[in-house]
Amino acid sequence: MSNRLEAVVADAVEGIRGALMKHNVTFEEYRQGIGYLMKTVEAGELPLMIDAFLNTTICQIENRNFGGSTSTLEGPYFLDDAPFVDGALKTYEDDRHEPLLLRGRVLDLAGAPVADAVVDVWHSTPDGHYGGFHNNIPRDFYRGKLRTDAAGQYEVRTTVPVAYKIPDQGPVGALLEAMGRHSWRPAHVHYKVRAPGFHTLTTQAYFEGGAYVDSDCCEGVHPELIHADVRESGIKVIETDFALAPA
Ligand code: MBD
Numbered sequence: 001m002s003n004r005l006e007a008v009v010a011d012a013v014e015g016i017r018g019a020l021m022k023h024n025v026t027f028e029e030y031r032q033g034i035g036y037l038m039k040t041v042e043a044g045e046l047p048l049m050i051d052a053f054l055n056t057t058i059c060q061i062e063n064r065n066f067g068g069s070t071s072t073l074e075g076p077y078f079l080d081d082a083p084f085v086d087g088a089l090k091t092y093e094d095d096r097h098e099p100l101l102l103r104g105r106v107l108d109l110a111g112a113p114v115a116d117a118v119v120d121v122w123h124s125t126p127d128g129h130y131g132g133f134h135n136n137i138p139r140d141f142y143r144g145k146l147r148t149d150a151a152g153q154y155e156v157r158t159t160v161p162v163a164y165k166i167p168d169q170g171p172v173g174a175l176l177e178a179m180g181r182h183s184w185r186p187a188h189v190h191y192k193v194r195a196p197g198f199h200t201l202t203t204q205a206y207f208e209g210g211a212y213v214d215s216d217c218c219e220g221v222h223p224e225l226i227h228a229d230v231r232e233s234g235i236k237v238i239e240t241d242f243a244l245a246p247a
């Protein structure tokens with residue numbers, strides 16, 4: 001059992017050693033790196049740092065192993081107790097943001113519809129926060145569960161999300177800035193699709209031409225997850241079919 005641990009840690013160390021060698025890292029820089037890691041731990045941002053750099057790799061491994069639609073980051077703002085919603089997500093009463101229709105089908109790998117699949121949808125508020133996490137926004141705002149019908153279809157109305165800035169006042173923000181990067185994620189809609197007998201799919205949708213689509217600080221964007229600006233009777237539509245791999 002410890003062989004797997006030994007293999008992963010040994011290769012991780014080897015990778016870091018390669019980077020140190022390649023860039024002629026000095027003893028002083030090495031000490032600075034340790035100091036930076038200490039600060040990150042003290043600030044409680046170690047999970048944020050590891051997520052920003054490495055979570056997307058774990059998703060790539062899942063994509064390689066399971067097949068079906070492309071999976072990407074769950075992020076820190078999923079709530080499993082979101083209510084089932086009928087027709088529309090709860091939004092701010094004065095939300096004047098552009099309306100958005102999310103719809104599509106849940107399918108198996110052969111393209112047959114999956115009825116009674118549960119599709120969790122969640123995204124940012126128009127002011128760039130998440131319900132249940134920031135500014136006392138109710139936990140059922142801008143999130144909800146949908147159930148697919150006999151044709152595997154789901155549909156829900158909401159408003160267009162905005163780009164999201166990960167915490168940038170601490171060590172992680174400082175590191176990204178020192179690297180010449182920023183702390184923004186492009187506007188996105190999160191999905192988690194579950195059905196008995198299938199592997200759970202966690203993914204996101206992005207907006208073509210949106211800010212930061214080409215420079216996501218968490219590197220979670222895949223080209224096939226970027227949606228063109230499609231409109232129906234003037235209403236913006238994101239249509240996403242999810243192909244689920246067998247469990
Ligand atoms: C988010 O909203 C998000 O989706 C990810 C992956 C990381 C931080 C904030």
Ligand code: FE
Pocket residue numbers: 075077164188190
């Ligand atoms: Fe998010």
